[in-house]
Amino acid sequence: MLACAAALVIGGLVFGAFRMARSAVNFPMADVKRKEFVDYLEIKGEVKAIRSAVIAAPYGAGDMQILRIVDNATKVKKGDFLVEFDATAVRQKLAEDKSAVTSAEAEIQQARAAARLKEEQDVTRRDDREV
Numbered sequence: 001m002l003a004c005a006a007a008l009v010i011g012g013l014v015f016g017a018f019r020m021a022r023s024a025v026n027f028p029m030a031d032v033k034r035k036e037f038v039d040y041l042e043i044k045g046e047v048k049a050i051r052s053a054v055i056a057a058p059y060g061a062g063d064m065q066i067l068r069i070v071d072n073a074t075k076v077k078k079g080d081f082l083v084e085f086d087a088t089a090v091r092q093k094l095a096e097d098k099s100a101v102t103s104a105e106a107e108i109q110q111a112r113a114a115a116r117l118k119e120e121q122d123v124t125r126r127d128d129r130e131v
Contacts (some may be wrong), residue, residue, distance in 0.1 A: 065086040066084070067085065068084040
């Protein structure tokens with residue numbers, strides 16, 4: 001019995017010696033610091049707007065160049081500007097049209113003056129014939 005006990009003690013010592021001689025299991029280690037934690041998660045799915053509206057340019061506006069546009073996913077309220085177009089071409093067209101209107105009005109005045117002159121000449125000729 002004493003021999004068995006001694007064998008167990010010697011076996012335990014040998015086992016302990018081997019265990020101590022081998023390095024412990026290496027676990028990955030990292031320094032811990034208190035700071036912001038950022039983690040990214042990729043998710044596949046579909047995003048839908050709560051409410052959408054179709055916005056169209058005025059009819060016959062021609063080529064319009066966008067100067068500013070609201071970023072995607074920006075919350076907007078009624079009356080907020082969504083798009084700013086370059087108004088240079090529209091202002092130029094307006095100036096040309098105003099010039100054409102002024103020219104047409106001048107031609108109308110000239111035609112009326114010519115008609116009055118012709119009418120006065122006709123009246124004068126009629127009066128000359130009657131005398």
